[in-house]
Amino acid sequence: MIKSIDPVACVNCGLCEKVCPADLFRMVEDHMTIAYQGDCCNCLQCRYVCPVDAIEFAPVESTKLDMNGEWAAIKKLMGAEDNPMAEITRLPPWELAKRKAASGEADESDQNWKG
């Protein structure tokens, strides 16, 4: 989600206001401001057009657009449960390689992740 506009860098050119599909920006007293931060849709267009790279983004979920948990809800509707093996399969390859090495089951493909 959009975080802030660097007030020092910003030249108030108005490009972000133009490209924003969610209509977030407003020019207030000759200064560009983020008026409706919560509506940000992360399209990053303002960031692409900003000539001075003044716009910062933060990895925060917008509460308005938060669809997290949808898949869990669907699984519940389905009556499906995760396989217990999923926890292990889900691990990133280096973690898997470590575990395999610890239990002495490492094979050739795990060598890539050594060290």
Place this chain on the structure above:
Amino acid sequence: MEYPEQTIKTEVLIIGSGIAGSFAALRARETGAEVLVLDQGEPGFVGRSSTGTNVNRVVLPDDDHEEALRGSVLQTDFMLDQEYGRECIDETYDLFQAMLSMGADYDRGWDGNIKWMMMETDVKGFYQRQAIWNPFGSYKHLHKFVTTARENGVQYRGHTLITELLVQDGRCVGAVGIDTRTGEFLVFQAKAVVLCTADYHAAGCNNIDHTGDGMAMALRVGARLRGMEFGRICFGAIWPSYAEQQISANERMARTYRNTDQKVRIINALGDEFCENYEWTRALPDRMVGGPSWKNYIPAIMKEVKEGRGPVFYEVNGMKFEVGFCQRASAQTGGVRIDKNGVTDIDGLFAGGNGSDMCGGMHFSIPYNLMGSSFTGRRAGGSAAEYIQDHDYVELDSALVSKYKEEAYAPVNREKGLTEPEVRRRMIDIWPKLDYRTEETLTEAFRELRDLEEEANGMKCGDDIHQLMMSLKIRNVVQLGEAEAVAARERKESRIEHYRADYPYMDNIHYAKWVDVSGTGDDMHAELEDIPFDRYPFKPEPTIVDRCAPANRGDI
């Protein structure tokens, strides 16, 4: 608070300034008509066209057009209007040239020629030729089209949110809306109206401004929507409600599509490449996982999850992402029913682009995407220009206009009621029922959305035009959600990305038909419409197809 009112008169009114809107405007302007294009944002910068795509599927004059049509028909599981498909495919090269002449900057090779990519599809032996422009999302190109249109004398008006179409005695005679910067109420009087609006995305997915306003407006004035059940299913993990993942997810997507060196596969919780076990997924190339043949994977994935071998992971170079199941995250969900000339059910109203259903054209087929949008837009613009030859302005019904004005500003300073984020929140809670489709869940989803719509009619927002705009738009999504539920309930089979858990087969005997939705509120209903296959070159076999069939190992 009093809002001033302004009436604007134009011969052809085009709503939406994306690719479709630009082509419609240029075509209508060619005949000398007075053309005004409206957009809710800044023309040339916002909307689906500027955030949506960069792939342009072109069929060159020397290419096999018959084969291109066959591939497109099979990709859309026979939902494509083949007469439209044929004409669109024949015209893609012309449209491509038009885009080039306006300054579209396609990727070129070292020799300066267009870099053509032949994209493999799930139809055996069928490759799509495509050109790409960068960066992903194309406001740079779109802006050039808008500039060209301006130079040709097309008028533009940005920051104008159209709220309702004016239909009098069965004819569309204009539209009303709000200036999103001044709050002024705008009345547009026109001889013909062309809808070039975008499709709609669900509450939480992707873009906040793709609310399908045009589709909902057309539905309210009596037009039919077609193909609403085909919300494209996306993989929840790769394309989730992603804030932080967005950049990397897009990059991953791009690499997956384009770089054959990537090792991509789908595994289940046990680490098995289960796709090998199913007939419809086993032969597909790795890099198409989650790509154009996603429809083939859905039944297999659902079976794995349901039978306790889930969840399923999407693995890119050893990295695993849980594959969710999330309808309509990326592409189209049907739209206003049009014929190949962009004519809708309502006299004087024409449609093109993503807000129309592109005659059954679907994502990943050739007559969809940028080509479909520009084609349908151009046709709709042409039809509108023809229509105004023998139709004049109609005196606007002031009672209707003032009713719409009252409705539009009703949420302002209302004391009680839901706010826009609350409606969104409620919708997100309902959405799983619309994604996991059975008779039960769809009925329930429709019921809940109906209740929500009733409440949303009494929404409140402060004295702020941006909030008012959001409130007006979110109501459209609720309405279209209902339409989707109704359409999905009518189609008792699984086809393309429409997956019904209780009818997992593709039923070519009973459902090789279109589903049209019409009416609003409790009267909303869906009807099956026969596809005129007797006129078309490609007809489906009257069989029931099981996309979940176990692999037939005999012929390997």
